[in-house]
Amino acid sequence: MAKKVKTNLMWGGRFDEGPDVLMESINASINFDKRLYKQDIEGSVAHANMLAKQGIIEFSEADLICEGLAKIRLEIEEGKFEFKPSLEDIHMNIEARLAELIGSTAGKLHTARSRNDQVALDFKMWVRDHIDIAISDLRKLIEAFINQADLNSDLIMPGFTHMQVAQPVSWSHHMMAFVEMFGRDLARFEDARRRLNECPLGGAALAGTSFPIDRHTTSKILGFDRPMANSIDSTSDRDFALEFLTCSAICATHLSRFSEELVIWSSAQFNFVEISERFSSGSSIMPQKKNPDAAELIRAKVSRINGSLLALLTTMKGLPLTYSKDMQEDKEQVFDAADTLLLSLKVMIGMLNELKPNKTNLEKAASVGFSTATDLADWLVKNIKIPFREAHEITGKLVKRAEENSCELKDLSLDDMQKANSLINKGVYSVLSVQNSVASRTSYGGTSPEEVRKQVLTWRKKLSL
16 A cells, blocks of 8 residues: 655645645745734634633643744744745644644644634734734824924915916925825724724634634634624635725825825926935936935835735635635735835835925915916905906906016006906905915815914824824
């Protein structure tokens, strides 16, 4: 009788032959899922203690298991642990090493547990941990924008539509726009965390277990609000990973939009801001160059996060319940997206804290391009009592006249103004300065200093700054 050749003692009992080397290569995930070691060990410790509490294993056995797991964690953190691709994943690598350390008792750890609920637990805990980091970094980023608003509260800049000068706004107002955007990103991550905080451990392979386990105990130990209510759902879905990627993609989009502005603003043609040398680079051939590389790289990295979201959506869309090996491909996408997002957040915080706006150029740019034309139209409505559409037409004619005269609206003579409408008086000049324009926008959420200060105070209170 031919001797069985097995390479995997965890599941090889039913097989007469070991896997082909190519099968081992495509099946192994240890090269990336070893990042789950901390969560895997924490989950196993909680499971072992629960098994003992329920009388499924002895307390002495649970203690031995936990001591062995503590040694393994130390080995991994000290770089002494040997990860073996033949053992496929982090779960089997840890269990095999545990057996080397404590003998057959290690095999009792897998009682009332499957790799299906084990990996769902590990992955969910990892995502939760990185949501917490993202939340912390987003709070720091929002604070950096608020500080920019505070430090430059008297600064006026052009507001753009279609990349054309539209209306003057305050620098603070522009900064607070990103506070609102990233504030929603913060809320999305917080909401996603609340939704994912149900424990899949105990779902076993898919149907639950006949052992008298206490899922509420393990959930509590591991910081979850409750166990997941359906064992099939426990092992089937990765919507928590998809939601993390969705939140990351939206946040990265906001990072990219501000990065785009920094790239434009730091150009010689605009010269609106100075980016710190610590977040810039030079040219190998042009000695004068100071390139906004950090901003450009953040702008580019959103594509990686978007790609990860699309990849995982595509992987999950055709899978029947419950677990399929396709789901092994979920981790690399999430790992890469998390790394990319968190690095981008930290870099943006650094750039923003050292960003210096060019007051002279910003205010000069705000004063050209007929940015107070809407103020003129509004003045006509308020003071001459004509419909806005008529006021819009009159203002358009005055803009054309200013263009012909190569001047701004405020430089037109009263005579020029009255040729457009005889009822116009010198009071019109009170609304044609960018300072008065900004100050006049007192509607809720407007750019007036008063409204911006309210928003700054609101956000400082929200963040307890």
